[in-house]
Amino acid sequence: MGFVRSEIRRVILFRKLASALVSAALLITIAGGSAQAYASPRIVKAVIIPATIQPGVIVRLTPAVTNLKSTRTYAWYLAGHRILTGKSPALKTFASDNGSSLYAIESLKFANKKVLTSRTKTVTVGTAVPPTPPTSPYLWSQEFNEASGTGVNSSDFNLTSPFGTGDGSDIGNPGWGNNERQWYLPTTAKTDGQGNLVLPALKTVAGDNYSCYYGTCTWKSAKLITLGKIGFKYGRIEVRAKLSGGQGQWPAIWMLGANQPSVNWPQCGEIDIAEWKGDLPNMLWGTLHGPGYLNQGSTTSIAGGFTGYHTYRIDWIPNQITWYLDGVQYHQMKASGIGGNTWVFNSEQYLILNVAMGGAFVGNQIGSGVTQTSMSVDWIHYSTLDGNGTLIRH
Numbered sequence: 001m002g003f004v005r006s007e008i009r010r011v012i013l014f015r016k017l018a019s020a021l022v023s024a025a026l027l028i029t030i031a032g033g034s035a036q037a038y039a040s041p042r043i044v045k046a047v048i049i050p051a052t053i054q055p056g057v058i059v060r061l062t063p064a065v066t067n068l069k070s071t072r073t074y075a076w077y078l079a080g081h082r083i084l085t086g087k088s089p090a091l092k093t094f095a096s097d098n099g100s101s102l103y104a105i106e107s108l109k110f111a112n113k114k115v116l117t118s119r120t121k122t123v124t125v126g127t128a129v130p131p132t133p134p135t136s137p138y139l140w141s142q143e144f145n146e147a148s149g150t151g152v153n154s155s156d157f158n159l160t161s162p163f164g165t166g167d168g169s170d171i172g173n174p175g176w177g178n179n180e181r182q183w184y185l186p187t188t189a190k191t192d193g194q195g196n197l198v199l200p201a202l203k204t205v206a207g208d209n210y211s212c213y214y215g216t217c218t219w220k221s222a223k224l225i226t227l228g229k230i231g232f233k234y235g236r237i238e239v240r241a242k243l244s245g246g247q248g249q250w251p252a253i254w255m256l257g258a259n260q261p262s263v264n265w266p267q268c269g270e271i272d273i274a275e276w277k278g279d280l281p282n283m284l285w286g287t288l289h290g291p292g293y294l295n296q297g298s299t300t301s302i303a304g305g306f307t308g309y310h311t312y313r314i315d316w317i318p319n320q321i322t323w324y325l326d327g328v329q330y331h332q333m334k335a336s337g338i339g340g341n342t343w344v345f346n347s348e349q350y351l352i353l354n355v356a357m358g359g360a361f362v363g364n365q366i367g368s369g370v371t372q373t374s375m376s377v378d379w380i381h382y383s384t385l386d387g388n389g390t391l392i393r394h
Contacts, residue, residue: 041068041114047089047106049120055098061089063106064118070108078102078125098126139391140230140382148193152186157224159186163261164225164352167212174213177265180250181358181366182221183210189222196242196376199224201249201355203371219366223354228394231258231348232382235389237273238313239353240378245306248366249278250356251375253312255349258392267291269344271321274312277362278373281305284312286323286331292341298323298331309378317388318346348392353377 045065053059063072076083076091079100085091089106103122109115142156152159162170165184168177175181182201189199199222204210210217232255239253252275257268270289277283282305287297302310302325313324319335335343355375358366383389 041110047118055126142380144197150191178359180356182219183217184223199375219357227350231392233390236385238381242309242376243306245281246370247279258348293338300330
């Protein structure tokens, strides 16, 4: 009997032990499952897009690394346009995508319904296409924004021609045909560092040694011409400039026919866009000169005179030229209004800016107290007008 009871006890103890082991295993399983079920999903490493993408290839992403399994979907953004590829981490590109920006967003949905997103860096497909520079509204312009002391560009202005240097004697026209007193030095025109080109006129000093048609030159000044460099035929020409006054000053913005060296004046034609007398600061002249019709001009008053900048302009079309001051018309000439003479303004002209001293136009007098003067030019703009306007480069 003792043996039987002993066996019974062993069986009962074994069953209890087995039951305890099963219970423990079950608790471990439940605990582990519970830990898995309630762990917070997170992204360990973000989704990756290739750094270099050639147009026309299929782009494949490297999915994000997470601590839990998830269902993944993908949205791409190509040049700002959204493209959905569902569960596929790949996108086909095309040649037309060259230069476009591209990035992707990977959405990860976990078993507990939580959704996380991972975004790639933004890359450029192929070689980025540089932006097209804005189209200039001008056929030609001079802004004079260079550093102080910069001269004009010799590809635009002729700095050595006898038609723009000296006293005119080298072209058989001493005093430039008007008894002017200055010796022209184109290279003295310099920028002031404030967006302007300054054309100075100064009394000569000992050591200058310029010999004019009347003896030792008493004045030196700046003159700029585009002859042989830049030519204009029709269009709109505008110059924003400021003058300084004084008796005997004769600044001008004007044009002559490009054929001047061969046909001379006035057969070449002259367009005075703007012309002033230093002792009449509130008066502006706009004039046309041609064979058989000289001094065909008009005047207008300038508000503020020489105290500020003003815009001087002509609108030039076949058989007609119109003058403006600060956008207001004050003169017009037509081929039909020159008494049957030849209209010589349907061909190329060149531009001139200068500050003359003395001469017939200003009464051959220079004020005794005048020792210097200048013309400051903010900009020069040349543009088409109703389809008219041709820039000619030589």
